[in-house]
Amino acid sequence: MSSNATISAQAGQNQRVRLIFGALLLVLLLASLDQTIVATALPTIVGDLGGVSDLSWVVTAYLLSSTVVGPVYGKLGDQFGRKVILQSAIVIFLVGSALAGISQNMTELIVFRGIQGLGAGGLIVITIAVVGDIFPPRERGRYQGYFGGVFGVSTVAGPLLGGFFVDNLSWRWIFYVNVPIGLIALAVIATAFQPRTDHVKHTIDYLGAALLAGGLSAIVLYTSLGGTTYSWTSPWMLALIVGGVVLLVAFVFAEGRAAEPILPLELFHNRVFSVTSAVGFIVGLALFGAVTYLPLYLQDVKGHSPTTSGLLILPLTPAPDRPR
Numbered sequence: 001m002s003s004n005a006t007i008s009a010q011a012g013q014n015q016r017v018r019l020i021f022g023a024l025l026l027v028l029l030l031a032s033l034d035q036t037i038v039a040t041a042l043p044t045i046v047g048d049l050g051g052v053s054d055l056s057w058v059v060t061a062y063l064l065s066s067t068v069v070g071p072v073y074g075k076l077g078d079q080f081g082r083k084v085i086l087q088s089a090i091v092i093f094l095v096g097s098a099l100a101g102i103s104q105n106m107t108e109l110i111v112f113r114g115i116q117g118l119g120a121g122g123l124i125v126i127t128i129a130v131v132g133d134i135f136p137p138r139e140r141g142r143y144q145g146y147f148g149g150v151f152g153v154s155t156v157a158g159p160l161l162g163g164f165f166v167d168n169l170s171w172r173w174i175f176y177v178n179v180p181i182g183l184i185a186l187a188v189i190a191t192a193f194q195p196r197t198d199h200v201k202h203t204i205d206y207l208g209a210a211l212l213a214g215g216l217s218a219i220v221l222y223t224s225l226g227g228t229t230y231s232w233t234s235p236w237m238l239a240l241i242v243g244g245v246v247l248l249v250a251f252v253f254a255e256g257r258a259a260e261p262i263l264p265l266e267l268f269h270n271r272v273f274s275v276t277s278a279v280g281f282i283v284g285l286a287l288f289g290a291v292t293y294l295p296l297y298l299q300d301v302k303g304h305s306p307t308t309s310g311l312l313i314l315p316l317t318p319a320p321d322r323p324r
Helices: 002-033 039-049 052-080 082-101 106-134 137-168 178-192 206-225 235-257 265-269 271-300 306-312
Strands: none
Touching: 002 082, 002 106, 002 137, 002 178, 039 052, 039 106, 039 137, 039 271, 039 306, 052 082, 052 106, 052 206, 052 271, 082 106, 082 178, 106 137, 137 271, 137 306, 206 235, 235 265, 265 271, 271 306
16 A cells, blocks of 8 residues: 555656646747747838837847846846746746737837846746756756757747748737747646755846846947948947947956856866857857848848748758757
């Protein structure tokens, strides 16, 4: 009888873990999908809202905000518990998605995409950290492999889904679709996930995060507005690029003095980390630059539909890795 009870309890525990892991996959899929799903919808969005000169910011605002807050979320998860931080990130992401769907101009859409990114940074970081809470060390690699598969699938499926929604519903549905899926994941995590109770006190590097966000934003503004809205050598543009460089230099100095920096500089002493970071930067620059502007060319110049343009840029996207 005792053996049967133990087996039954173990089966229930395994079912609960699978349920939580499924919710985590959904959450990660939403965050990674929104990096590319807007690509094939951008020409339609620009036609509806205007602001073609600000086109790149629809993608950049999301990526920039999610990148900057990611390390902060990791520290907050250790300090206050991963469950409450993950739930907060989901809520922020869903609010940003709903607001992006009702945007009435390009400025609103960019701001709301930034809010989406503030939530997405937590979704990506905390979901991976939660694997360490629900799986023993020898199984974590296998389950994190599924996360890699999700990123690969979302990179391929994003432009196609964006084109499908534009052709059959509205570009606003690329944001609205996040809400019901996110609410399901939020409900599962709220009821099934029992986090560890031991929390670690951390010093959060708010200065480093602010300097990094300010420096990158200034440089992106310079590259976006220069040569179109303003001359490259106008006082405003020169102030932006100089200010961005100064902030990034200050970021390096701040990280060297921070108790717990968001980007430990000693990581760059590792050649593997330095090389892979450089390769990732180049690949990201090429991928997101092409994914942002090629659909505009394919639809407005070549006359293809959003769905067809999504199919045509499939060769740019990496095939999903098979989980090991």
